[in-house]
Amino acid sequence: MKLHALSAEAAEFNLEHLGFDDCERGLLAVARYFFLARSSPEQQSWQVAFSVSVERWGSDIGLPIAFAMSKLVRSVADVRTDFFSCDPFDDDARGRASFDEAVLMRMLHHMRREQTPDARDAVEVLTRGLMDPHVIRAGLAVAARFGCGAPVRRRLFASHMMQHPHQDRLV
DSSP states (O other), rough: OGGGGGTTOOOOOOOGTTTTOHHHHHHHHHHHHHHHHOOOGGHHHHHHHHHHHHHOOHHHHHHHHHHHHHHHHHHHHHHTTTTOOTTTTGGGGEEEHHHHHHHHHHHHHHHHTTTTHHHHHHHHTTTTTTTHHHHHHHHOOOOOOOOHHHHHHHHHHHHHHHSSSSOOOOO
């Protein structure tokens, strides 16, 4: 789905029609708790974000995912104070995404697959043309750590070996 074809007035999208994988749907669930924590700090929903992430992926993967998503949400919220995220406690919202959420997840979807032109388009829509480096870095950090296959892992491993040539391989 092309992001330029979406209008800001189109409030919600069915998650099944957006083409996100299970990981991305999980990332969206975690992000929603962090967005809620920013808008209603008294609810301390950031704790729920970490709990949901650990329940979904286990502590070894879930904690780093929650931390990475907290950084991404912070960078997006700093640029987009009007970012609209569905209420994570609303059962009806689990199957849908707001326009803003769809764009955020589309950015991650393309970053995780190393589809640079599409990821760049999504960043532009998400940041309303600002191309904020903090949003880009935070998104790429999530994508690099939780990518969709061998190309990302190979690139990261090669980069690690170039930086630490005398260290034993960790494969």
